[in-house]
Amino acid sequence: MNETPSNKLARLAELAADESLGQISVEDRAELEVLREELGETGQSDALGELITGFDAANDGAEEMPADVAARLIARGRAVVGASSGSSGVPLPFDPPRSSVGWKAALVAAVVVAAVSVTVAVITVSNRTRATEAWNAERQTLLAKVESNQSLLAEARGATEQLRLALAEAEDLTETQRAQILATRERELEFAQQLADATSTIDALNTTIAMYEQPIPSEVLAVNRQKLLDVPNTVQIAWAPFDVEGGPAEQRSVTGDVVWNDEMEEGYLRFVGLEPNDPNVEQYQVWVVDRRGMEQKVSGGVFDVNAKGEIIVPIDPSLDVSRVSLFAITIEEPGGTVVPDLRRRVVYAPVEG
């Protein structure tokens, strides 16, 4: 092909147009990257976005996002992105009043719950870890698919090339030969498209996995906790020493609270004064008991404290609990335990029943 700079610029414009329309094959994308590198131009512009907003204004600008969809969207955004995008201070699209907790009533109820909580059983693997494992498995499957698509693509290209070579000597192409070329070319494109789809799904998965594997910075947790407090039906319960008859709690000067929202199944544990632990020897374990009864209780995972002071621990948002009645913290062997004997109790917080 005769590649003068103006030809290359024209080709760059073509490929950039395909790209912005979201219709570019893997091969073309590679070619586009090479041209961008070589020409130092991107060929990108704001035309697509302007066009879409123009169409939107010209079309039916009336239908707004339903309020319940917006509320769920904001809740999910907070859970995943947290405060990193900044808070605007604009009122939420739902009612902001806060619920209050009858402290005395809650404490009375707690004594009853605490008395039977000796039978608490747990699931130690956190749901978050399980989700990440599932995504990793999906990523492996997709990688295998990409590999198989790559070989199918190579095969299809080989077939096209063979036909081309064979036909280079023939003077005129018959209709059948033309059809054959077209058919192999079509298959080639189809494989290339599948390859592009699988690759982009992998990219998205990688982003999601990275997001979940990163520890959440404490300042983000603090802001998210504060925001959750503004959501209706969020409760805030102070920790109390987890004493049972005949045995005081192991640490008696821990303060702080649980902030929890049943509907969103989201919550934060705040502690002041928990003793630092050596993760090789012992870990703190979270217990969540729900109101369906003592059979419905799960481990909220384990956590470590590396310095005395205030810490905030997020409660696994994908815990399968409905209507929590009690949160409790114990000290267990590293990794947590399945059946706790509640020998080393720290604090608990009963939710008003």
Add this chain to the structure above:
Amino acid sequence: MDECVREYGGLVWRLAKKHLDHAPGEVEDAVQDVFLELWLSAGRFDPSKGREASFVATIAHRRLIDRQREITTRRKHHRKAAALDHAPRLSDDIRGVSTEDQVRLAVAFNGLPEAERDALWMSVYRGLSHREIGLATELPIGTVKSRLRRAMIRLTEILAKPSAGMKGEAS
């Protein structure tokens, strides 16, 4: 975050409903995807390169196309054959506060041949694939693709020209 939803929720919602008119159950999920990406990529927005609304629309379009492909390839859920749909004319005075770019783009778009305008409308606003536009217009895929390319190149060139003063800034 809330402000972002208030400002662009309608735009993204409408786009998602158009793009996923064959899979209404996916709309809310897709909208969440779009906003998640917006929040995570907000740092990439460069006000010198375009308007915020346009940035949002571009990200939404790309995400929705991905979502459509996923529905089609993984769930074998194809859209019913779409009918030919004519593009509206663009207003060069959108809600009284058009930027110079918007005006130039609207004038250029309205000046394109009808077939190119329709192809762009079906592709970028309704989210039809080349194949679907081909079926709706009874044209070969190659023709659809070259029309879209030609029109997009034209609009890109129009916006790439140096601007000469703003008519009014949309905020």
